[in-house]
Amino acid sequence: MNTFLSASEEALMEQYRIFAREKVQPVARELESHKLSLKEFLQEIGQSGCLGVTVPQEFGGQGCKFFNLALLVQAISEYEPGLGLSIAEHTAAIELIKQYGSQAQKSRYLPLLSRGDVVASLAFSEVNAGSDFEAVTTVALKDGGNYILSGKKTWVVNAELAGLLIVLAKAVASKEEQDGELMLLVVDVDSTSGLKVSADKVKLGLRSALSNDLEFDQLVVPADSKLESTVSTKEQVLFAMDIAKVIVSAAAVGLTVAALGQSVSHARSREQFGKEIGQNQAIQWKLADHGTEAEAAKLHTYRAAWSKDENPGEFRKYAAMSKWFAAKVARTHSGEALQVLGAAGISCDSDLERFYRDAKVMEICEGTSEFQKVLLVKELEI
Ligand SMILES: Cc1cc2nc3c(=O)[nH]c(=O)nc-3n(C[C@H](O)[C@H](O)[C@H](O)COP(=O)(O)OP(=O)(O)OC[C@H]3O[C@@H](n4cnc5c(N)ncnc54)[C@H](O)[C@@H]3O)c2cc1C
Known part of the structure; x- marks a missing residue:
């Protein structure tokens, strides 16, 4: 590995810095104080390709390396680091779907995520399952062609903007069962009811990245929403x-x-x-x-x-x-x-x-x- 940027990477970084100076610097404070809508801002930068840097071109993205995205976020965060956290969650959802999603999940979600038409969240943490995320108690009960999702999540970045949640739950076979195998469900927020989203949790820093608690109350999720994989x-x-x-x-x-x-x-x-x-x-x-x-x-x-x-x-x-x-x-x-x-x-x-x-x-x-x-x-x- 060359530990310095190549000439083309330097040129790219310069472009990213210009972009950040023009688009992020003037609104950094408004984003932090929520006077400017994060959703609209993400949609705007999504239209200019910023959210689809690593999405393959066949799914509407730029098809670039993850390295490029790191440079872009560095440039943006010279003005507003909270955006870095929001983009981190969105990108992690993109990479999960890229790496482990079915062809149908990729075709459905990647173009939307790439353009910023849909913002994504990872709903892993719970009040009693932070670092020890395997201790989650949210359950997904198999019911015919669906899962019924019940439980509470906390500190979910982007949740109030999200059209897509990737939820960590335990698969159970009956209402009495509390423990089961861990699974990830790709949940389409638009097509569901039974979801409560709290107000933004006011926090010390990275405030422009909105964070919310979630409650799933018998949320019906199609069984094919499961993120299948050969890995655990x-x-x-x-x-x-x-x-x-x-x-x-x-x-x-x-x-x-x-x-x-x-x-x-x-x-x-x-x-x-x-x-x-x-x-x-x-x-x-x-x-x-x-x-x-x-x-x-x-x-x-x-x-x-x-x-x-x-x-x-x-x-x-x-x-x-x-x-x-x-x-x-x-x-x-x-x-x-x-x-x-x-x-x-x-x-x-x-x-x-x-x-x-x-x-x-x-x-x-x-x-x-x-x-x-x-x-x-x-x-x-x-
Ligand atoms: C701004 C922000 C955004 C977040 N965004 C998301 C999100 O989008 N989605 C999501 O699912 N979660 C999110 N989280 C939750 C985050 O993943 C957890 O806060 C984090 O994993 C730590 O869990 P905890 O806060 O419960 O701390 P705990 O796990 O309770 O840890 C408390 C302290 O104990 C220490 N500790 C714990 N276990 C060990 C150990 N084995 N050895 C040594 N020390 C240990 C920790 O380091 C820490 O100092 C977010 C959190 C924050 C603050």
């Missing part, structure tokens, strides 16, 4: 999380790069005691650490994205490494950048204030940093 459902869930976590890593890199830009600019322009604050070694070392670790997080993230395309056998390992590392670097250095800006940084008018809140959430969503290390113990065969 646990493997399918981990695969979806690998995808989403690399997109979140790319968002963390975008955030870290943007924070560095603001920190350097302030260090050059702010004068105290008759000289620029950047002339103090205490400030210079913060910037040197920030710059070095931003590059390391970028390399981890590029390595993970490259593995998805070129070396899938090592994807899980690099995805876990990139997620915990890039999120930690984003959290540490958005905090240090705030320190460099002083009071100017903590004002709610400052992008850095938002980035600092966003970065902390990145250490929790798509599997906590500790859970990435739990995965790495296995991947490194410790």
Whole structure:
């Protein structure tokens, strides 16, 4: 693997940066405060191809590498990292359907997801099943040609916008049964009743990515909605999380790069005691650490994205490494950048204030940093 971008990838990144500057920067705050509809925004960027980067051309997408999507999300997240989380969930659903969906599921959903006509969510977590997602209690009861879905989900990103939910449940044969094999159901929201969606859960950061609780009350789902596969459902869930976590890593890199830009600019322009604050070694070392670790997080993230395309056998390992590392670097250095800006940084008018809140959430969503290390113990065969 070449750890640097090729000339064509540099040119692509430049295009993505121009796109992000024109389309995302002007509305970043409105997206975070929900003054601008996320659904309409996703539909708009979907029309310009941003949501179908990895969807094959035969299904209306761009047919590009996952690596390209990571670059795009990095560029977008230099202005609004919350969009990175929303795109992460949508993309993980796309990749699940690409990898494991039937021909009918691919033909039905991929063109819609690619254009942003339908937004997708992953409904895995429950109040008592977070890191331990196999502990879910949502059940799917087989009833003739249907499943009857009952249970509650929490922290489902995009849920209130979603036309498509991928739901983790346990297959049961009777109402009395509580345990069964894990399964994923691809649920078409438009054609169902028996679904309650809570209001957006107000959270510390990544606020533009709406998150909701869901309740399935005897929701009828056709039996052919099951995501069939030769691999286990646990493997399918981990695969979806690998995808989403690399997109979140790319968002963390975008955030870290943007924070560095603001920190350097302030260090050059702010004068105290008759000289620029950047002339103090205490400030210079913060910037040197920030710059070095931003590059390391970028390399981890590029390595993970490259593995998805070129070396899938090592994807899980690099995805876990990139997620915990890039999120930690984003959290540490958005905090240090705030320190460099002083009071100017903590004002709610400052992008850095938002980035600092966003970065902390990145250490929790798509599997906590500790859970990435739990995965790495296995991947490194410790
Ligand atoms: C912003 C956001 C968006 C999310 N989006 C979605 C979504 O779209 N769909 C979805 O299904 N879920 C989503 N989630 C849920 C997310 O996947 C869980 O929050 C995450 O897996 C952690 O679960 P938990 O919060 O219940 O924490 P817990 O699992 O209860 O963990 C609490 C603490 O214990 C630690 N811990 C747990 N087990 C171990 C262990 N074995 N070893 C060491 N430490 C451990 C954790 O690292 C953490 O520090 C989202 C969460 C957030 C915050």
